[in-house]
Amino acid sequence: MQQILITGGAGYIGSHTAVALVNAGFEPIIIDNFSNSSKQALEGLQKILGKSVKCYEGDCNDRALMQTIFKENSIQGVIHFAASKAVGESTKIPLTYYNNNINSLLILLQTMEENGVKDIVFSSSCTVYGQPDELPVKETTPRKDAESPYGNTKRICEDILMDYIKSGAQARVVALRYFNPIGAHPSSLIGELPLGVPANLVPFVTQAGAGIREKLTVFGADFDTPDGTCIRDYIHVMDLADAHVKSIEYLAKQKDNFFDLFNVGTGNGNSVLEVIQTFEKVSGKKLNYEVGARRDGDIEKVWANTDKVTSVLGWTPEFGLEEGLKDAWNWQESLNK
Ligand SMILES: NC(=O)c1ccc[n+]([C@@H]2O[C@H](COP(=O)([O-])OP(=O)(O)OC[C@H]3O[C@@H](n4cnc5c(N)ncnc54)[C@H](O)[C@@H]3O)[C@@H](O)[C@H]2O)c1
Numbered sequence: 001m002q003q004i005l006i007t008g009g010a011g012y013i014g015s016h017t018a019v020a021l022v023n024a025g026f027e028p029i030i031i032d033n034f035s036n037s038s039k040q041a042l043e044g045l046q047k048i049l050g051k052s053v054k055c056y057e058g059d060c061n062d063r064a065l066m067q068t069i070f071k072e073n074s075i076q077g078v079i080h081f082a083a084s085k086a087v088g089e090s091t092k093i094p095l096t097y098y099n100n101n102i103n104s105l106l107i108l109l110q111t112m113e114e115n116g117v118k119d120i121v122f123s124s125s126c127t128v129y130g131q132p133d134e135l136p137v138k139e140t141t142p143r144k145d146a147e148s149p150y151g152n153t154k155r156i157c158e159d160i161l162m163d164y165i166k167s168g169a170q171a172r173v174v175a176l177r178y179f180n181p182i183g184a185h186p187s188s189l190i191g192e193l194p195l196g197v198p199a200n201l202v203p204f205v206t207q208a209g210a211g212i213r214e215k216l217t218v219f220g221a222d223f224d225t226p227d228g229t230c231i232r233d234y235i236h237v238m239d240l241a242d243a244h245v246k247s248i249e250y251l252a253k254q255k256d257n258f259f260d261l262f263n264v265g266t267g268n269g270n271s272v273l274e275v276i277q278t279f280e281k282v283s284g285k286k287l288n289y290e291v292g293a294r295r296d297g298d299i300e301k302v303w304a305n306t307d308k309v310t311s312v313l314g315w316t317p318e319f320g321l322e323e324g325l326k327d328a329w330n331w332q333e334s335l336n337k
Helices: 012-023 040-049 063-072 087-092 094-114 149-166 201-209 237-252 272-283 307-313 321-336
Strands: 003-007 027-032 054-057 075-080 119-125 172-178 180-182 216-219 234-236 258-264 289-292
Touching: 003 012, 012 027, 012 040, 012 237, 027 063, 054 063, 063 094, 075 094, 075 237, 087 094, 087 149, 094 119, 094 149, 119 149, 119 237, 149 172, 149 258, 172 237, 180 201, 180 237, 180 321, 201 216, 201 272, 201 321, 216 272, 234 237, 234 321, 237 258, 237 307, 258 307, 272 321
Parallel strands: 003 027, 003 075, 027 054, 075 119, 119 172, 172 258, 180 234, 216 289
Antiparallel strands: none
16 A cells, blocks of 8 residues: 655644545555644544554654654655644744744655655645636736745745756655635544634634634625625535545656646635525524624635646546535534534
8 A cells, every 4th residue: 555644644634635545545644743733633533444544743844753754664655734824823923934834845855855755745725826817716827925924935835846846856746726625524523623713714604603703703895796705715625635635646647857736626716705604504503793894915806717627637526615514514513512
């Protein structure tokens, strides 16, 4: 069985990708420092898979540990999720973000090279497009200056990977630009575990539905969109996980010295009000919400053109907004028990 190292594999997207990898016949190996996740995710994985997933507790910036992991296993490829990801926090502690997100990639690439491991899938984000000039946004749409240190780390990491390949490195790289992941595994044994007050809409909505948050504030209803609220492309985390498996399989078929990147979204945009209404429908809960002022740095509208990921990787999303919100709500309810 081919071993795939998942950095940040105890986190939200990483844990779902571990399931998708096992289902596709791979053996995932996790490294996570649990800075933004819980060991509960490993227990959830064990219950879903009927076996445990090997996990190294430690930091991707620990060069010696990274060497040990590559020496102790026969790793075929890496999916690099580990990063700090809170946009607001990144404006307060930018050095921590640059250090964690950029150094971990550098150390990983060096360790891979030293151990003859070529394939890497990198977690990028639609944040690199900023407010794009064309919609839906294509992979060829120019990137914009980042709005936050977090967004800048994604842009810089993409540049590092492109420069690395330009240098002639014998590596094979896919960068996936995720749109807005939502939902959870249908078993509700793993899901998103936001620490503190969620900055993303859907975990806030489910917490408001559960009564953990008193009121939901819609940040602005005067945008240039049909109902005035911001539009995003919400992608089910199970579909997103599957795109990683497809990427790993795709890399294995490429010649050395290869780079490609893909949007991973549904191709549909939904407004904040549509999310609220859909949540109310699938959960049967009425949300207490009010319209407030716009939030600094929020993009008005963005959704993906998915032609490339469909035609090249053969990936299409299976789930829509309703399934995503239903699974997110079931996960929230399982946390309340
Ligand atoms: N969730 C989103 O909305 C979204 C959107 C676009 C891109 N991304 C990117 O996808 C990746 C995964 O996101 P997620 O939502 O699963 O986040 P997450 O915080 O749930 O998962 C990241 C995991 O990495 C771990 N980690 C962080 N730094 C580490 C380090 N130095 N060493 C070892 N482990 C470390 C954390 O403990 C966590 O378990 C990140 O790179 C993120 O920037 C996420």
